[in-house]
Amino acid sequence: MKRQTIHHLSHIDLDGYSCQFVMRYTPYKxxxxxxxxxxxxxxxxxxxIENIKKNKDSAIILITDLNLTNDESRWLNGEVHKINDTHKMDITLTLLDHHGSGESSAxxxxxxxxxxxxxxxKITYDYAKENFSLDxxxxxxxxxxxxxxVDLWKQEEVENFELGKVCMRLITETRELNKVMFAEIDTNYKLSLLLEATKYINEExxxxxxxxxxxxxxxxxxxxxxxxxxDNLATKYIVQLLGDARAxxxxYYKGYRGYLSYGVGNTSIIGNGFLLAYPEYDFIVDVSYRGAMSLRANNQVSVSQISKEWANGGGHPNAAGGRIVGFKEQYRYDKVKQQIEKVINDKEAVAGDLEYKKEDI
Known part of the structure; x- marks a missing residue:
């Protein structure tokens, strides 16, 4: 195939990431x-679809280890046809899967x-050898x-099965990074671990x-x-990632500069580490997947008051929390930020001045 760009969506287990691991050895972007x-x-x-329209270039959409529902398949097929017809592009679709629940769409x-x-x-490997110039x-x-x-639970293949179980845990218990906040880096992290695992394949x-x-x-x-x-190495790494994504x-809330993270957790350590590394920020707020907020400050503003105004929460001037009513779980950071900025804009319009300023703490 002559196309140079592949947008590859895969599952979040060993089989899903291994599909992407195999595709690393093809000559495509x-x-x-x-x-x-x-x-x-x-x-x-x-x-x-948004990224393809933005790039305005021909590409392959490759989906592996995920079965699509009839509605998802119909929608995606229609979107690709619209892009090709409207924008005169050449976008192709390929889905490689083994879940019988996708038979209707197949x-x-x-x-x-x-x-x-x-x-x-294995499907991706065989397909890539035939179609993607696999090196x-x-x-x-x-x-x-x-x-x-391990994915098909072939226990009779003892050596492969036992090593597969460890590789499976290597993926499922690797949670140091957040796959929404740091999607590309989190994937690279998991693929790098799989590469390290291959070094032991031929060992007793x-x-x-x-x-x-x-x-x-x-x-x-x-x-x-x-x-x-x-823990300390990962915290330092994550703080740097947060800093790199400041833009x-x-x-902002009432003139105070804040940092919004999503699903990072461990706010006492990571949040305070970020504020020490980037003192130009007045506060940091981490929102969980279910809308629980954890806020930290470093004597610049009362996050207890911010939490109260945003979500009827509370706590201490430098450490507070609350829950955003009506928060909808998202899998893209930009959609999370839209929700939080709407809360900020709504509250900023009606709330009074912050109760605790720097000089009051």
């Missing part, structure tokens, strides 16, 4: 997206390839068989060796200079 089932799939597909659309006998990674390392076929063994008792190395492999990803605990994630 790839933008990775990941989603679980439900509303997240539609939001990520919408993001792909029967309607030629771009929907369904094979229930292989995991999605495969010597370990790749064995890695694919490892994923296939590979599953035991990898199991014992997981902690150090994770630390090596976050380590910049000196060694530290995984996009800054909010």
């Amino acid at each position: 790839i933008f990775n997206y990941n989603a679980n089932y439900g509303a997240e799939v539609r939001q990520k597909l919408e993001l792909i 029967n309607k659309y030629k771009w929907y390839y369904l094979d229930t006998e292989r995991c999605a990674t 495969e390392p010597e370990w790749m076929e064995k890695f694919v068989n490892i994923v296939n063994a 008792n590979a599953h035991i060796l990898l199991d014992e190395k997981i902690h150090s492999i994770k630390k090596d990803f976050f380590k910049v200079d000196k060694n530290d605990t995984l 996009e994630k800054t909010i």
Whole structure:
């Protein structure tokens, strides 16, 4: 295929990320997206369509290890046709999956390839060899068989199955980064861990060796200079990521500069670390997926008062919390920010002056 750009949406388990791992060894420019089932799939597909329109370039939309509903398939098929007809672009669709629940869509659309006998990674691997000029390392076929063994629960393939279980945990228990806030970096983190795992494929008792190395492999990803605990290394790394994204994630309330994060958690450590690293910010607020707010300040403003005005919350001047009524869980940061800025604009219009200014604390 001659197209140079692939927008690749895949699942968030070992099989899903392994599809993207395989595609790394093709000569195309790839933008990775990941989603679980439900509303997240539609939001990520919408993001792909938006990015394609923005880039104004021909591309392949590749979906792996996710079955689309009839409505999702119909919508996506229509969007691609509209782009091609209206913008005179050449966008193609390819879906490679193994979940039988997608049979209805597979029967309607030629771009929907369904094979229930292989995991999605194996389907992607075989398809990539035939269609995407795969430059495969010597370990790749064995890695694919490892994923296939554990994803299809082939316990009789003992060595592959046992190593596959450890690789599965390597993905499912890797939560140091947030896949909404840091989508690209989080995916790269998981793929780098899988690459490290391949180094043990040909070792005796590979599953035991990898199991014992997981902690150090994770630390090596976050380590910049000196060694530290995984928590401290990850915190420092995340604070830097937050800082690098200041232009996009800054909010303002009554003249005070704040930082909006989503689903990062650990606000006492990460939030305070951010405020120390970037003292030009008066406060930071982390919103959970269900709308719970955790606010931190460093003697610049009372977040207790902000929390009260935003969500009838409360707490201390430098540490407070609350819950935003009617918050809708999102899988894209820009949609989260839209919701929070609406709250800010509504409250700013009616609330009085902040009760605690810097000189009052």
